[in-house]
Amino acid sequence: MKRSISLLTFAGAAVGAAPALAADLNVTVEIPRMTVAEYHKPYVAIWIEGADASAAGTLAVWYDADNREDKGAKWLKDMRQWWRKAGREMSFPVDGVSGATRAPGPQKLVFAGSKGALKALKPGQYNLVVEAAREVGGHEAVRVPFVWGKAGKPASAKGATELGAVTVSVK
Template sequence: MLKRFPLLAASFALAFAMPAAPATAAEIELSIEIPRLNVSEYHRPYVAAWIQTADRKQIRNLTVWYQMRDTNEGHGTKWLPDLRQWWRISGRSLDVPVDGVTGATRPVGKHSLTFTDKQPQLADLPAGEYTLIVEASREVGGRELVKIPFKWPATSSQTLDAQGEKELGEVTLSVKP
């Protein structure tokens, strides 16, 4: 049959010989720097990162880092309300741990996270103007909040950043179409 229809045979050969183009997904890359502090009693900070609209009605938790193991002082969830903005907006209604969102505190350094529009954090996020908010709170330390406004979905790649003053270092947000 393929001898009688050479164009059909060529089409089949071409279709099976060429790899399919990879499906691209819109994504957010987030880098959060935890600075080294010269203090006598150092504790890793609790950190929450989330996305919200100006009216705070649409919220997506990206990550929450806290002490996940029990100590003689209790479980780390006891101090989650110290992330005051996050706690008021979202934290008090969550049943932690949340798979894919919560994790252990991080050491000094830069920590990168990537989220695609296929993951729950960004899936079905309506187009619009949003603010990335990163909040850090440290025992025997301070609290800090940085905000980065952005548009979703991005029409072109964009990299935005904000600089913390004490509890957070550089926070970088890359939004890709």
């Protein structure tokens, strides 16, 4: 514990002029339960979109990374907004980003401000985008605005078909 505190302090000092961002991004994504003949858990990309609609970082990609044929990469293009803006620039799998698909129900996620895409994220206004594509199913992207750089109230938005409620808070 003592060790991690001193590491954090050190990280804060190294950033220098940038404001201390001890905050984490708390995200809840609801994967809706569906009664369909052929159900596959959706492929999901969770990413950050800047004010100019460009991608400012990828937090998580849930896909079939254990697939024998090509490690599931075939399906990455189906999260097409993310794929065009960020995914196709990346080389998969990505440590801390790649993950398995998730079952229906609320999925609680915490993205540490000290790691990955959030570590380099400048304070400002963003959208958290949750983009889902389901085999033999549909495609949907849900955007939830958040301000990075200070703690804020949770915000949420709801998908219509492929995603349920998405809630984001900076804590």
